[in-house]
Amino acid sequence: MKRNSKIAIAAGVAGALFAAAYFGSPFVALMSLKTAAKTGDRDRLEQVVDFPQVREGMKSQLTAMLTKRMAEDPAMKDNPFAALGLLMAPAIIDRAIETYVTPDSISTMITTARKPSQTLAQDPGAASTSSTGKVRTRYDYVGLDRFRATLTNPDSDDKLSLVLDRKGLFGWRLVRVDLPLDEAGSPV
Known part of the structure; x- marks a missing residue:
């Protein structure tokens, strides 16, 4: 009888350790991502960020926002060049995102919680001097295989979300940076 109880206890401990590692692994991955961002470890960022997916996500968000804003702008409805602008916008956004989304810019976004429009004007590798480095993070599972960390900078009210798959x-990679939305549902 003692042998069976020892096996049951060992199985219970092993199950608890597995569950702790399984559900705790995104927190470890996020800490690794933040550490790599703070130290500027480009090699580690390359390992934990799926850059093609992050770029595609930003392209789709910015293209949708631009299309929506142009469609809602009364001045654009009568403008004959608006359609040409809408045709050219995705190509311009694609090129800008391909150039902009780098380990340095991701690092700046993570350490400052600043959205891309704010960091584009800065040197992407330089952290904001106005930030005290007190970025707050809220965590939540979106599903068993998706995890979201919402970063907020209390000094400037900047906010963005990191989505890891x-x-x-036990492995996780950053696959999307969700830009903050205004009341109309557009990235701000």
Whole structure:
């Protein structure tokens, strides 16, 4: 009887350790991401960020925002060049995002919680001097294989969300940076 109880206890401990590692792994991945961003470790950022997916996500968000704003702008409805602008906008956004979304810019976004429009004007590798580095983070699971960390800078009320997807049992990669939305549902 003692042998069976020892096996049951060992199985329970192993199950608890597995559950702790499984559900705690995104927190470890996020800490690794933040540490790499703060120290400027480009190699580590390359490992924990899926740059093609992050770029595609930003392109789709910015293209949708621009299309919506142009469609809602009364001045654009009568403008014959508006349609040409809408045709050219995705190509311009694609090129800007391809150039902009780098380890340095991701690092700046993570350490300052600043959205891309604010960091474009800065040197992407330089952290904001106005930020005290007190970026607050709120965590939540979006599903078993998706995790969201919402970063907020209390000094400037800047906010953005990082979305990580599970890769294997315990691995995670940043796959999307969700830009903050205004009341109309557009990125601000």
